[in-house]
Each structure stands twice: as structure tokens, then as C-alpha cells.
Amino acid sequence: MGALTAIKEKSVSVLTEARLIEDVVAAMSDACPPAPEGPGSDCAHLPECGGRAFRVCTVDGVTLGRHFDLACTGRRAGAKLVNRNLSDLAAAGARPSDALLALTLGPDVDAEWLRDFAFGAGRAAVRARLRIVGGDFSRGPAGVFVATLSAQGYAHRVLARGGAREGDVLFVTGALGGTAYGRHLDFAPRLAEGEWLCGRAEVTACTDVSDGLVKDLPGMLGTRLDAKVDLARIPVSEAAGLLSRGDGKPALEHALQDGEDHELAFAVSPSAAGALAADFRKAFPATPLSRLGSAVRGEGRLLDAEGRPVAGRGFDHFA
């Protein structure tokens, strides 16, 4: 009956994150509205002021031992917490507004490290004009540090996963993979790019690449489309190449699977894709943009240019 079980088959460790979400949303039933107001994308979109704008909400956390380790400075962990949330707002094209910070602290959390964490979080927030308007402290078991931020912003329309149509062209910003080299703690969320994309009606769907392109790109398209991409066009980061030399795994696999890239993947109506890419490159000359392929009728897979399913999967939080 209690919250914990000694029987592995009964524990959450045998469930995927997708299954856990499905179970919890089903159990909450009427409390969860359908997307875009409810669960199902990087953010929820709530109409405000008589529908003239949308309040865009997201929540994300960092846990010691999971998202950072004992070697990590507080400053970097705090910045990571804020930037993870800002990346979700970026994928919705939302301008950051306000956030709430909840901390669960074991009695052995270092007080100075915690101040440094708050400093890093505050600095990342100020940079993006996100205001931290409140929070909560509670005590956890020894060895535990869990920080959760719920962040909100505003957008003029709903830009989310799930809006892509057959034939839409698929893009991704930046370079992917190798985040274990520290980039997962140091990235700058693509807020300006996201807001720009939100202002272009021909952008039909957008997501941030947090669990690996192999998972997030099909995740953006849903269960009735496949992402058919030219693997040679996947932007592989230098760090992925370095990692590959160390572990012998192809750099492309790192680029597809590593997770925590926090780049933006998006879909564009085919007739507008060329012009949009040209305008994007003019607006953001320092942000790489790769045209990967297109959405084809399917069942939620990543396919190569010949239509063969790409093996491997992204980062799953529970499997």
C-alpha cells in the first residue's frame, strides 16, 4: 500500500516515461484538459485577456545525481535549472515572464553551495528577463537535492508539438551530441530564435531537443507521421566527435541520442520552407540551421533518406 515497493515489477523503474505520463494523466482524468491547454507538449497554453494572448506554462527540475553531480558548482546547476525551463518556453516561442522555485533539501546540503546555486539561477533568469516571484522550501532525506522551477511566458499564438502536416520540411538549430562534455550545464536557450519562429505562421510545430533528436523529432510529429531525414545533414557537434574517439560509438549516434542539446527542431509548410530558412539565417547569422528532411505519412518513427527506420532511441527518464 505504501509509496515504495521492494518488488521491481511493481515499481516505476519498469515503466517508460511515456507510459508514466499516460498513467498519471489517466488517473487525474477530468483534472487534465486536452492539449494545447493541458499535457502533451513542452508547455501548456492558456488563453489570457479574452484570448488576445496565451500564457505559456512549463515545469522542469534538476536532481543531484541525475542532472548534475557532486563535482558541479552550485552556479552551474542553478543556471541549468533555469535554462532547461527557458528552453521549453523557447520551443513555444514565448517571452519569459515569471517563475516559482521549489527546493527539497536533505539536511546535509551545503549552505554555501545552495547560495551559489541561487546566484546561478538568478543570473540566468535576469539574462532572460524571467522574474522569480516565489518559492517553497522543504526538507528531504539525507543526500537529496531536488530543485523544481515552474516558469511562464507569453506568446501570441500556440506554437507546440503536434501541428505538423504531411510534407512539412524539418529543421534543427545548432549542432547536436556530446553534451556529456559539459554543454548540458552551459547552454544558452534559443529564446530569440523561438520568438522569431512563433511570429511566422508557416512554422507548424516546434520542440526543444532535450531527449535526443531520435526521440524528440518523432515526438513532435505524433503517431501518424514519420520524420524522413537525410542522416548526412544531421549537424554533429565537435564534442560528439571527441566523445566518439573516446568510446568508439559513431559521432552520428551521439548526435542523435545524447539528449540535453536544447536546440530547437521545427516543421515548416513546404512552399514556405526555402524563404523561411533564408530569413532565419539573415536574422540569426550565428545560429546554425540544418534542413533535415520532411514529415511523411507514418507512425511516429525516424527514417533515413531511403525510408529505413533509424535504430537507437533517445534518453528515457525511467526505462
Add this chain to the structure above:
Amino acid sequence: MGALTAIKEKSVSVLTEARLIEDVVAAMSDACPPAPEGPGSDCAHLPECGGRAFRVCTVDGVTLGRHFDLACTGRRAGAKLVNRNLSDLAAAGARPSDALLALTLGPDVDAEWLRDFAFGAGRAAVRARLRIVGGDFSRGPAGVFVATLSAQGYAHRVLARGGAREGDVLFVTGALGGTAYGRHLDFAPRLAEGEWLCGRAEVTACTDVSDGLVKDLPGMLGTRLDAKVDLARIPVSEAAGLLSRGDGKPALEHALQDGEDHELAFAVSPSAAGALAADFRKAFPATPLSRLGSAVRGEGRLLDAEGRPVAGRGFDHFA
């Protein structure tokens, strides 16, 4: 440098919750706006739609071993999570709107218990018309279950801590103490009462009693006022009486110190107090209302009717 320390004096365990909040807010500096938009009350108040309304935000969590134990059903723990947040919204007189749920789960969390938790949370949310619009899962160490809810509502004015003036009359709803008898898992947040109080301009301040009246009543008044109360008027719950028989501690002390009552304490302009109390009793005949005393010039203490400081303190999350 890491998040944990083996030296007790350097750990958060030697700090009070108030000191922790102060430290973290100071470290975040410019990221935190001043109250009522920022930290300092049960909720933050953000102007919406050109100032015609306020979006009211709060965040609160439940942790296994801290807010509930292994004997607790998922349903009750889930309801508690939602109701803790709703009680903060009630203190601001806000009508609940939407919430985000973040879960940090050890690999040994029981999947069926988790579904029951979600069911309980969902039911409490539906009852209050609070919609759960999104969330996040992440994995924690074995034995860990942390659930954080950030909830929002709307109010037409700022009703918060800190607005009381010298001479204001102090009230509390319900009966206090003895929450260890299970009420801390089963309370109904005073949402209707809070919204009603928010509609009365003569109510100058309000808070929910979550850490014990001895802490929360002075907390509402700030550092320049004392709460001078007639101890004979403190509403002592039956459960406090039962506990007292068991542990020999006076029932009044339970009523003052136990915490997790989730009743509303509020201040009213002296000339309007009598009429307001009469109207309140007409509007909510089933909700006990006690007139405790008044705010006097001071320094943030609870005083008895003779002006002597009342010993004891409420529940502190870290000391």
C-alpha cells in the same frame, strides 16, 4: 564545493527556514521583484490584462517521510499536495485556475501507489476547479518521492500578508491543533471563505495557518506589529484535546503550535470588524470564526491579553 557537506555547521540543517529564504532571495538579487509581485507572502501577485486582475501564484510540495509516511495511501497524499496549494490560494482570495505537477521518483516507487496519488490529486483539483495543465517526471535516488505543485488563480485585488495596520482586529477560521490525527491529510481548503474576504476591502491582510498560529499570525503582521490575543479565544480543536490527553502537553499549545491547520487568519479595520464578522457568519454558518484580539505596535511577536510574549514557536521546516 559539491552540493553536500559532512560538516554539520556548513549544512542547511543549522539554518531556519526564514534564514534560508533570506539567503536564497539575496543570492538571486535582481531576479526577485519585491512583494506583492515577488517573494514575501503565501502567493505572488502579478498584474494581468492591463491591471484589471491579478494572477496569483504559489508552489508547495509533499515529500515522503516529511509530509506523509509509508502508511499513507496515495490518494490521501495526492489530495494533500493539491489542498496545500489551494489553501495558499484561499489566503489570497484567489479563484483557482491551473497547476503544473512535477514528480521526482526513486526507482522503488510503487507504480500502483503513484496512480492512486494522481487519482487523489486529480479529484481534489476537480473539486476546486483547478486544472492540471502539465508536469514533469524525473528520477531520484531510491526511497525518494517528491511531488511539487505550482498552482495559479485569479483575484481582483492583492490580499496578502503585510497589509495590516495598528489597531486592526484579528480573526481565525475553524479550530486549531491536533493535525497529527490525520486532519493534515484530509482538510478542505477555505477557498469560498477566502474569495469572500477578498471581496471586502476592510480585510487588510490574510494568511493560511500552516506552520502554527504562534508563527503565522505574527508572520502576517510583519516586524513592526505584535499580535495581542486573548488566549481563551483561541479555537482549540477536539483533536488537540485528544492529543493533549496522550502526551500531557496542554491542548492550547497544540492549537498554537501544531501546524498544518490550513485555516485562514486575517486582519480587519477596527471600525468594520463587528459588521464583517456578522456578515461572515451569515455567509458561512458552518465555518467557525473566532475574534482573537488586535494588532498593536511591536516587533513581530504573539502576545497574550496582558501583553506578555507567548512562549513556543510554530513548525520550522529546517531548524
